Amino acid sequence: MKVHVVYDGQGNIISVGVPLPPSYDLRGPGFGPEAQQGQHAAELEVPEEHAGLRLIELAERLQVDTRGRQHRLVAKNP
Numbered sequence: 001m002k003v004h005v006v007y008d009g010q011g012n013i014i015s016v017g018v019p020l021p022p023s024y025d026l027r028g029p030g031f032g033p034e035a036q037q038g039q040h041a042a043e044l045e046v047p048e049e050h051a052g053l054r055l056i057e058l059a060e061r062l063q064v065d066t067r068g069r070q071h072r073l074v075a076k077n078p
Contacts, residue, residue, distance in 0.1 A: 001046045003058060005073070006035050011064035016055050019043045040064075044073045 006014045035041040042064075050058060050073075058073075065074045 001051050002043045003046055003055070003073075004041065005044050005064060006039055006041045007064045007066075008039055009066065011066045011071075013059045013063060014039060016059045018055075040066075040071070042071055044071065046073055047075070050075070 002019055004017045004019045006016075008014060044064065046053075046058065047062075050062060053061065061076060062073045063076050065072050
């Protein structure tokens, strides 16, 4: 399952939502959260052990690992 995530440089999730379907007309009005200055946006795969969580729970329990070229969602450190 993939989600659309807006996050800061430290990997803190600012917002999380459902990705747009491929058929969405990108020439239309803006939809969903957009990254602002100092933020990043990506569609990232939810780790299997968190796949059943609601979006708000994903934002609370996960963060983005920003190390390396491939950013990914990981569990927050306790």
